[in-house]
Amino acid sequence: MPTVIAVTSADLVLPPPDEHTPTAHVLSSPDQQPLDAALAEMQLLTEQHGYVVVLYPSSTPASLVRRLHTVRSMLESDRIALLETDLPPLATAILVLQLRRLSVCGFSPGVLGATARLLAHYIYAGALLNSVTRLDHVPVGLKSHAKSWVPGSQFGVLAAPAPRLIRIGGTDTLPGPEFPTRLLCAPGRLASDWVTGTLAPQWRVTGVDEARLPEDSPRWWGTGKLIEFAAAIPEISVLYQLVGSVRRDECRWCGLELIGDRCVFCSSPVMPPEHPDTPAADREASASGRAH
Incomplete structure (x- = not known):
């Protein structure tokens, strides 16, 4: 069985583009599920799939985030990766879909988990807003705040990969991807x-699809009068090639294959090649500081 991708909301599970893409497992909040049931659920997932990658937005309620870390700590498992993302809700759902599609492509759990950070840089996420007075996730200047009070004002906002804000009707444009996206x-x-x-047309996308607005989007963007959008690489072959071209290392703690500078399962950093192997005593001392 492939590594399972888990999420904290059903809004983060987009319809698959084909019958081969597995769904994501939706975890329940503490007010919907007691701790013993959450422990049993996660233990079953690890037994069935070997490894679990949980992707959750930074706007996830603190009580649910604490539950995730409590479950992982009580199970004493390095087979559960808890990955937080700053992407807006719709872009997070796209990232989840990309991980789901890649989960059946033969990548090892450590590589698949670390792929979330890699692919997040290739998603252009934003929204069209009628007001930016309550927008907290993107820097907003005083002039833009003042213009929000003008009736009929609209703003184009880019939250990722780099923040940008423009007033609709002017000459400014939002910078778009320089590679094919949908x-x-x-x-x-x-x-x-x-x-x-x-x-x-400005971004020269290959096509446009429509989805239901995630429930958390109005809170994330500070207004319910919006149109959220995200452009991402649609071709699984391109995603596969992108991930496959990245240098891989072996985690010195848990032995998993990984990409990037840190193992997403045990949180152990990748040491520079010129450094000698870490002595066992040092490894034991660093274990107490590892994230759970």
Whole structure:
């Protein structure tokens, strides 16, 4: 069985593009599930799939995040990776879908888990907003705040890979990807064709799809009058090649194959090649500081 991808909300599970893509497992919040049931559920997932990669937004309620870490700590398992992302809700759902598709491509658990950080840099996530007065996740200047109070004002906001804000109707544009992407948009309580009629041609996307607005999106963007959008690489062959081209290392603690500078399962950092192997005493001392 492939490594299972788990999420903290059903809104993060987009319909698969084909019958081969597995679904994501939705974990329950503490007010919906007692601790013993959560422990049993996670233990069953690890027994069935070997490894579990849990991806959750930074806006996830603190009580649920504490539950995730409690379950992992009580199970004393290095086969559970807890990955937080700063991406907006719709972009997080796209990242989850990409991991789900790659989970059946033969990548080892350590590589698959670390792929989340890699692919997040290739997702362009933003929204069309009627106001930025309550926008906390993207820097907003005083002039933009003032213009929010002007009736009919709309703003194009890019949250990732780099923050950017423009006022619709001006000459500024949002910087887009320089590689082929497909655009997914989720309309909220805002009527506008700017995303599909203006942004999509500017970004030269290969197509536009529509999704349901995630429940957490109005809170993330500070308003319910929005259209959230995200552009990402749609081709699984390109994603596979992208991940496969990255240098791989072996985790010195748990032995998993990985990419990047840290193992997502045991949190052990990758040591520079020129450093000698860490003595056993040092490894034992560092174990107490590992994240669980």
